[in-house]
Amino acid sequence: MMNDSEATETAPEAAPKPRRRKGMSLTLRDVARMANVAPITASRALNTPQAVSDDILHRVREAVERTGYVPNLLAGGLASRRSRLVAAVVPTVAGSVFLETVEALTDTLAAAGYQMMLGQSGYAGSREDALLETIIARRPDGVILTGIMHSQLARRRLAASGIPVVETWDLSPNPLDMLVGFSHEQLGAAVAHFLHRRGRRRVAAITADDERARRRRGAFATAALSLGMSAGPELPQHTVPAPSSVASGREGLRALLARAPGIDAIFCSSDMVALGVLIEAQALGIAVPAQLAIVGMGDLALSRDLQPALTTVRIDGTLIGDTAARYIIQRAEGKTVAQPIRDVGFTIVERGTT
Amino acid sequence: MMNDSEATETAPEAAPKPRRRKGMSLTLRDVARMANVAPITASRALNTPQAVSDDILHRVREAVERTGYVPNLLAGGLASRRSRLVAAVVPTVAGSVFLETVEALTDTLAAAGYQMMLGQSGYAGSREDALLETIIARRPDGVILTGIMHSQLARRRLAASGIPVVETWDLSPNPLDMLVGFSHEQLGAAVAHFLHRRGRRRVAAITADDERARRRRGAFATAALSLGMSAGPELPQHTVPAPSSVASGREGLRALLARAPGIDAIFCSSDMVALGVLIEAQALGIAVPAQLAIVGMGDLALSRDLQPALTTVRIDGTLIGDTAARYIIQRAEGKTVAQPIRDVGFTIVERGTT
DNA sequence: TTGAAAGCGCTAACAG
DNA sequence: CTGTTAGCGCTTTCAA
Numbered sequence: 114m115m116n117d118s119e120a121t122e123t124a125p126e127a128a129p130k131p132r133r134r135k136g137m138s139l140t141l142r143d144v145a146r147m148a149n150v151a152p153i154t155a156s157r158a159l160n161t162p163q164a165v166s167d168d169i170l171h172r173v174r175e176a177v178e179r180t181g182y183v184p185n186l187l188a189g190g191l192a193s194r195r196s197r198l199v200a201a202v203v204p205t206v207a208g209s210v211f212l213e214t215v216e217a218l219t220d221t222l223a224a225a226g227y228q229m230m231l232g233q234s235g236y237a238g239s240r241e242d243a244l245l246e247t248i249i250a251r252r253p254d255g256v257i258l259t260g261i262m263h264s265q266l267a268r269r270r271l272a273a274s275g276i277p278v279v280e281t282w283d284l285s286p287n288p289l290d291m292l293v294g295f296s297h298e299q300l301g302a303a304v305a306h307f308l309h310r311r312g313r314r315r316v317a318a319i320t321a322d323d324e325r326a327r328r329r330r331g332a333f334a335t336a337a338l339s340l341g342m343s344a345g346p347e348l349p350q351h352t353v354p355a356p357s358s359v360a361s362g363r364e365g366l367r368a369l370l371a372r373a374p375g376i377d378a379i380f381c382s383s384d385m386v387a388l389g390v391l392i393e394a395q396a397l398g399i400a401v402p403a404q405l406a407i408v409g410m411g412d413l414a415l416s417r418d419l420q421p422a423l424t425t426v427r428i429d430g431t432l433i434g435d436t437a438a439r440y441i442i443q444r445a446e447g448k449t450v451a452q453p454i455r456d457v458g459f460t461i462v463e464r465g466t467t
Numbered sequence: 468m469m470n471d472s473e474a475t476e477t478a479p480e481a482a483p484k485p486r487r488r489k490g491m492s493l494t495l496r497d498v499a500r501m502a503n504v505a506p507i508t509a510s511r512a513l514n515t516p517q518a519v520s521d522d523i524l525h526r527v528r529e530a531v532e533r534t535g536y537v538p539n540l541l542a543g544g545l546a547s548r549r550s551r552l553v554a555a556v557v558p559t560v561a562g563s564v565f566l567e568t569v570e571a572l573t574d575t576l577a578a579a580g581y582q583m584m585l586g587q588s589g590y591a592g593s594r595e596d597a598l599l600e601t602i603i604a605r606r607p608d609g610v611i612l613t614g615i616m617h618s619q620l621a622r623r624r625l626a627a628s629g630i631p632v633v634e635t636w637d638l639s640p641n642p643l644d645m646l647v648g649f650s651h652e653q654l655g656a657a658v659a660h661f662l663h664r665r666g667r668r669r670v671a672a673i674t675a676d677d678e679r680a681r682r683r684r685g686a687f688a689t690a691a692l693s694l695g696m697s698a699g700p701e702l703p704q705h706t707v708p709a710p711s712s713v714a715s716g717r718e719g720l721r722a723l724l725a726r727a728p729g730i731d732a733i734f735c736s737s738d739m740v741a742l743g744v745l746i747e748a749q750a751l752g753i754a755v756p757a758q759l760a761i762v763g764m765g766d767l768a769l770s771r772d773l774q775p776a777l778t779t780v781r782i783d784g785t786l787i788g789d790t791a792a793r794y795i796i797q798r799a800e801g802k803t804v805a806q807p808i809r810d811v812g813f814t815i816v817e818r819g820t821t
Numbered sequence: 822t823t824g825a826a827a828g829c830g831c832t833a834a835c836a837g
Numbered sequence: 838c839t840g841t842t843a844g845c846g847c848t849t850t851c852a853a
Binding site: 183187191206209216219220229233247248274359389393396415417419 | 771
């Protein structure tokens with residue numbers, strides 16, 4: 114009787130003993146043997162169960178159960194050219210602005226059977242080239258960039274790699290591929306108009322030393338000047354280092370007050386900075402919002418619970434992450450993305466500080 | 468003349484056309500051919516440059532340069548059984564407590580040529596089994612658990628997989644493998660003693676609904692009671708949902724005051740909660756620290772910049788992340804970890820709220 | 822130092 | 838619906 118594994122022939126020559134096979138890891142072959150099917154059939158039972166008879170499906174599942182088999186996705190990815198891996202790049206996780214996005218990304222990807230690799234490009238962008246190389250080396254099914262990838266080399270390599278890319282949190286004029294973001298210019302101008310409507314006429318800005326924050330401030334300043342919201346030909350402004358912090362906000366308010374004592378509103382580049390301004394104003398005995406209005410940016414969870422609650426610009430980070438993940442998944446599954454450039458907009462959330 | 472690729476023979480039979488080879492991706496073979504060496508030699512030039520002659524090294528590097536070749540780590544990992552991938556599991560990234568750790572992890576791993584996969588187990592621990600399966604499927608060189616992995620099945624599978632594991636942010640009595648953390652019990656007791664030394668005699672606690680926070684509060688309560696810091700036989704305490712928030716803190720203070728108006732100190736399970744307590748106290752006209760002392764936990768960046776600055780318990784999340792990463796790397800390189808169970812301790816940082 | 826052969830564990834392609 | 842065959846792109850092992 115013929116054994117189904119390792120058919121015992123009449124040995125024309127000594128069977129060449131296998132060289133490797135030391136780690137003895139449990140493979141699909143073992144499962145297949147146990148279920149009495151070919152490896153590819155076991156593979157189908159696991160990946161496309163509807164393409165296999167109930168009987169076989171049952172046997173394979175039982176074998177998996179009994180052995181505790183876990184497929185090797187490195188091997189699967191190599192063979193199928195689909196790694197089911199998606200890389201996400203953030204400037205830094207510490208900045209917390211992108212947290213909602215990262216969370217949504219992780220969840221949406223996980224739900225679809227993908228996994229997320231997280232990379233930090235650093236604010237300086239110094240490690241971008243190296244980071245991108247290690248990313249491409251994994252052959253991810255997609256890359257999601259939160260914030261800007263500055264390095265031209267990195268951008269070119271990414272484009273050349275053919276990997277689907279979603280840029281987020283901005284509206285680039287010439288995107289690499291797909292895009293889910295909003296206009297920082299529109300945002301800055303909108304805040305100026307908002308403050309104008311609220312009757313503020315001497316506005317200022319505290320801005321983190323970060324490219325997007327600078328663009329928001331630029332648009333804010335332009336709009337504010339054209340609305341006559343400044344005493345002089347320039348808007349009083351103060352720049353603080355990125356990542357922005359409460360300390361920066363406190364220091365920023367003092368600096369601004371020293372230079373332009375008459376200001377009645379401040380647009381901050383983040384809620385953290387705004388919180389610092391609020392705290393410092395309270396410490397200095399400046400009434401908020403009566404004497405000074407404060408507008409933040411980002412709508413952190415804590416902002417609504419401050420006293421007074423913070424007026425801020427809300428970006429739906431979850432929507433951005435979720436959408437970006439879906440775009441990548443669609444592409445990975447060979448579908449076309451209907452609206453690959455998407456403006457998710459922003460909302461000014463008015464609360465107590467204005 | 469013989470072309471060096473695809474040697475043109477006198478065709479004894481039609482060359483069997485290759486089935487695959489459509490994507491035409493650039494492989495090590497292409498680089499090797501261009502440098503006029505065997506693929507394995509090109510591999511050595513890239514991975515162990517010292518094992519190769521200068522001449523060859525130069526030729527291979529030039530070929531890499533010219534083609535823009537990026538190695539395929541899926542293939543490399545499959546062959547070498549080293550994926551250079553490390554999985555990190557956090558309950559949720561939104562909670563921001565683990566951010567420093569995640570950041571340090573990413574950085575230290577990246578510097579050593581490893582990459583980090585991030586998974587969220589969720590506070591409920593419902594997705595743990597599924598998450599762990601996808602993790603093991605990638606054959607990571609290590610797994611880092613921040614917080615507890617509750618599922619027994621998941622823990623057994625992880626142990627059975629033979630993958631190095633570091634548990635962090637706690638001091639488990641029976642660790643899976645390695646451990647970098649601190650004792651939540653010691654911490655709770657230390658805070659009680661600290662408040663006692665500062666003359667507080669009517670203490671209370673606001674605690675997130677989370678296992679470790681509960682253990683801190685338990686030890687805090689026990690120590691406080693034995694120090695006579697409570698009016699009744701039980702400590703006034705209030706539980707808020709995890710993840711904790713400023714809103715929880717505000718609500719918590721009101722709830723506590725309604726039940727136990729005489730309290731003079733509150734130990735909060737996080738800085739966010741403590742900030743809420745501080746804001747609510749200011750809104751209610753309660754003087755901090757004169758009438759009420761507040762102690763947080765976590766030492767967020769903003770805590771030192773509040774007014775008054777927040778007294779809190781600092782955990783060196785960066786040290787935890789960095790150490791955990793090093794442990795995994797050492798194991799992956801076949802070395803033994805000298806001190807695989809490590810208590811990094813904690814520090815009470817005294818500031819204005821006490 | 823360099824290379825040939827033989828897989829790593831899985832799936833695409835093609836046949837039955 | 839099931840199986841055979843031939844790789845995916847790299848590295849280990851063994852030999853020169």
